[in-house]
Amino acid sequence: MILITGATGLVGAALLKHFLDAKVKVKACYRSEYRKNQLLQYLKKNNYSAAQLATIEWTLTDINALGSLDSAFENVSEVYHCAALVQLDDSENERLLKTNAEGTANVVNYCIQKGVKKLLYVSSIAALGDPIANEKIDETTPWNNDLPKTGYAYSKYRAELEVWRGMQEGVDAIIVNPGVILGYAHRTGPAKQFFNYVKRPTYYFTSGGTGYVHVDDVVDALLQLAKSKLKNARYVLVAENLSYKTFLARLKQQNQLKSSAKFVSATTLKMLWMADTVAAFLKLKKKVFSKGLLQSLTTTATYNGTKISKALPGFQYRPLDAGLVPPKK
DSSP states (O other): OEEEETTTSHHHHHHHHHHHHTTOOEEEEESOHHHHHHHHHHHHHTTOOHHHHTTOEEEEOOTTOHHHHHHHTTTOOEEEEOOOOOOOSGGGHHHHIIIIIIHHHHHHHHHHHHTOSEEEEEOOGGGSOOOOTTOOBOTTOOOOTTSOOOHHHHHHHHHHHHHHHHHHTTOOEEEEEEOEEEOOOSSOOHHHHHHHHHTSSEEEEOSOEEEEEEHHHHHHHHHHHHHSSOOSEEEEEOSEEEEHHHHHHHHHHHTTOOOEEEEOOHHHHHHHHHHHHHHHHTTSSOOOOOHHHHHHHHOBOOBOOOHHHHHOTTOOOOOGGGGTSOOOO
């Protein structure tokens, strides 16, 4: 039996659609009846029949609650661990570590205990190392604790350490490190958030940049890696590297929006960070603007996503534009 954690998220839902199409029964973990019903309504709108949807074995699961994991892992041989908390500000650091790092440790422990044959973990480029000189970041770029990171980056890095531990204890596992995942589904994902942002009369951009990938590429890579004999490795999934300015302009162009763009300098961002720090120190508000976030907004990080193509000769990235336009309702 196949288990998907985070089945109501962007990647988890896309995986679920694939298995429905392939008529493969899966266990789908969810934490909220509301999110589960959201996903079911989305699937119905996409012409999945009641009979097809009835084949999904839903399991109410909190990856930080061992009792619910015990039930979820019963008779499971393959796990797609997609559950995660994504938050870039400082206000949720404790919850990020609890969900992403401790939750992944629990999933790994159950994979060991239950003899799961393969674990596929959806990590992030945030868990990769930092660029050396002008080199692209890849699977071998070392992590540097001396440079500021977001709480999210730390939590995903810690989660990966748990997966590597699982490999040492006998679990065949694969880690994928997607860039910003584009594509639209039933929930608010990066693409929809960016779309709503660029729809404003005026939007702002900074001097940094990062890597992007389509959600269907992430799913294709996971499925092919699951079928392959590859194990105990990680793969960067980045189709294109774009500056924030270029990415937002492309999103605006693809959707024929008429908003205007304004540049926010590193100096302005640093002033905002300082103001946020002082306000938090005076207990006027929660601290949300970290040095790590400041670093990511002003750094142009470029990633090498070619290892996956060499490992899987049939794998090919889709054009990003396919994930920039919302589907017609």
